Amino acid sequence: MKKPNSLFICILIAFCIVFSSCRKDPSVIPSQEELVFPPNPSSTLKGMFILNEGNMNMNKASLDLIDFRTGKYQRNIYNQANPEVTRGLGDVGNDILVYGSKLYVIVNVSNKLEVLDAKTAKRIKQIDIVNCRYITFSEGKVYVSAYLGKVGDASATQGIVAQIDTTSLTIEKKVNVGRQPEEMAIVGRKLFVANSGGYSPPDYERTLSVIDLVSFKEIKRIDVAINLNRVKADRYGDLYVTSRGDYYDTPSKLFVIDTQKDAVKKVFDIAASNLWIDDDIAYLYASTWSYPLQKNTISYTMINVKDETVMDRKFINDGTEKEILVPYGINVNPYTKEVYVSDARDYVTPGKLYCFDPAGNKKWSVTTGDIPAHFAFIN
Structure with missing residues (x-):
């Protein structure tokens, strides 16, 4: 019997090693x-x-940090702080919050809430929540909205809001809300959450669920418009709520909710994808998709929330808006009034973060991870 060639065996072993390494987690x-x-x-x-x-199913969610005192931008700090977590932060980072000494990160498709040390980004605990979406806080508790159903599951019924104690880091209570609940805001002792119904068009939801935080029960629903998404509170007790429309004939709009009467008090006939409220000004952008036109329409707007009027000024005034392909996140420094706008670009390669001074001129920009979208300040 002929013996195998030793060179062939070595090549075969090397091939197996390389192939095996390629089959490991990303x-x-x-x-x-x-x-x-x-x-x-x-x-x-x-x-x-x-x-x-990070794009869905690519496991490329990542956490960056910009240090305002040193001027340094650090990418992928979660991986550096947690090398033992072999798959990194996970799949689709959907919201972020600093509360007390902890940093909370919603990782949507990975079905988890990551709780980190806000100083070191070191993992403290992972809390499993199926298809979790957004997070907010009040009086020692954090609240997480969740679809519950699998991603894209049109048969998914009610979503939930979960109450988590920030000391024990355990889920204490859950309350049922509408289908595919999105962003939340708290005014007084009431939590408001936008129900979207986004998995079952054209049968969208069109309400805000109102949750009493004392009893932790849904006490009513406010009829607003289809496919609700963002919810931001101003300092006058009103909410600014975005509707994404149906991407066909029903356009995106912005609604003002009176939280004393739990009713719509004003409608702005302008498209709105996301917004940030600082003092008396709401900074918002729209990046609205139209199936008939097969394109995004992008706009930037400022609203005076005290008198509820659209302002005749912009927060980008130097032409930089032409560089931004897909605005995807916004935040305002409460002390310097600098405006931060992120650009998702093509959704699969690194995005950019822009900083504008109060006059609307670009101060700097920097390359981020894929699809930069959510921000949280640290003191």
Whole structure:
């Protein structure tokens, strides 16, 4: 019997090793750092976390940090702080919150809430919540909205809001709301959550669920419009709520809700994808898709929330809006009034974060992870 050639055996073993390594879980993205602007040691805020969603099913959610005092931008800090978590942060980072000493990160398709140390980004605990979406807080509790059903499941019925104790980091209570609940806001002792029904068009939901935080029960639903998404509270007790429309004949709009009467008090006939309210100004952008036109229409608007009027000024005034392909997140520094706008670009390669001064001129921009979308300041 002829013996196998030793060279052939070596080549075969090497091939098996390489093939085996290719079959492992995707490797995590390494951490990177760069200087974006000159140091400012007197900055009131220490910095800001940036949560990059990462495209669905690619396991590329990542966490970045910009240090306002050193001027340095750090990419993928979760991976650096948690090397033992072999698959990194997970699949689709959907919301982020700093509350107390902890950083909370919603990872939607990975069905989890990551609880991290806000100083080190080191994991404290993972809390499993199926198809979780957004997070908010009040009086020692954090609240998480969740679809519950699998991603894209049109048969999914009610979603929930879960109450989590920030000391024990356990889910204490759950309350049923509408289908595919999205963003939340708290005014007084009431929590408001936008029900979208986004998995079953054209049978969208069209209500805000109102939850009494004392009893933790849904006490009513406010009829607003189809396919609700964002909910932001101003300092006058009103909510600003976005409707995405149906992407065909029903356009996106912005609604103002009186939380004393639990009713719509005003409608702005302008498209709105996301917004941030700082003092008396709401900064918003729209990136609205139209199936008939097969394109996005992009706009930027400022609203005076005190008198509820659209302002005749913009927060980007130097032409930089032409560089931004897909605005995907917005935030405002409460001390400097700088406006941060993120660009998802093509959704599969690194995005960008832009900083604009109060006059609307670009101060700096930096490359982020894939689909930068959510922000949280750190003091």
